[in-house]
Amino acid sequence: MTTPLVETGRFRIVPLTHRQLKKYIKTDFSLEKELGVKPVPRTVPPALMEALEVMLLPSMEGLFSVPLFFTLWTIIHKQENIIVGDLCFKGDPNEAGEVEVGYGIYDDFQNKGYMTEALGGIILWAFQQPAVKCILAETEQENLASQRTLKKLHFEQYQQVNNMLWWRLTPSARVVHDSTSPGKAF
Incomplete structure (x- = not known):
């Protein structure tokens, strides 16, 4: 089992290494075996597959450490010991200290508050990073579930470009949650 970098009430959230990202793409349960979790069938959405193959894997080639703002973080349900979704940052913070986050929860685990809790945990960790x-x-304008998640975490919509809505969260806007407590970061 890999030690999580972020832990919440229900989840261990683990940043994947280059080798683990390659296993993630295979969907042959080799990643699950390495992480010590139960194998559950999953698919890699086309947009995520492209990001992994074009951006993440090439940028991590030959690195001995995991670039935390440039890898996939897998969400492991502690009690069930299964992967339920993924998070990622889309690169290092820019000169203004802004970093973009992406996320997805597998179909069987949607509408259970999982992403709100996991994203809350990764937000807590991110704001502990000095940069x-x-x-x-x-989010897409039609993706109401994702918008609800962001609103629960106190993101504010600040821009719309065509069909895409842009959201922003600053440390001053973040409020500690009640039952979805984002947990602690290690």
Whole structure:
């Protein structure tokens, strides 16, 4: 089992290494075996597959450490010991301290508050990093579930470009949650 970097009430959230990202793409349960979790069938959405193959894997080639703002973080349900979704940052914080986050929860685990809790945990971790001053997110206008998650975490919509909505969260806007407590970061 890999030690989580972020832990919440229900989840261990683990940043994947280059080798683990390659296993993630295979969907042959080799990643699950390495992480010590139960194998549950999953698919890699086309947009995520492209990001992994074009951006993440090439940027991590030959690195001995995990670039935490440039890898996939897997969400492991502690009690069930299964992967339920993923999070990622879309690169290092820019000069203004902004970092964009992306996320997805597998179909069988949607509408259970899982992403709100996991994203809350990764937000807590991110704001503990000195370079991070603001977290951004992008959602499709039709993706109401994702918008609800962001609103629960106190993101504010600040821009719309065509069909895409842009959201922003600063540390001053973040409020500690009640039952979805984002947990602690290690």
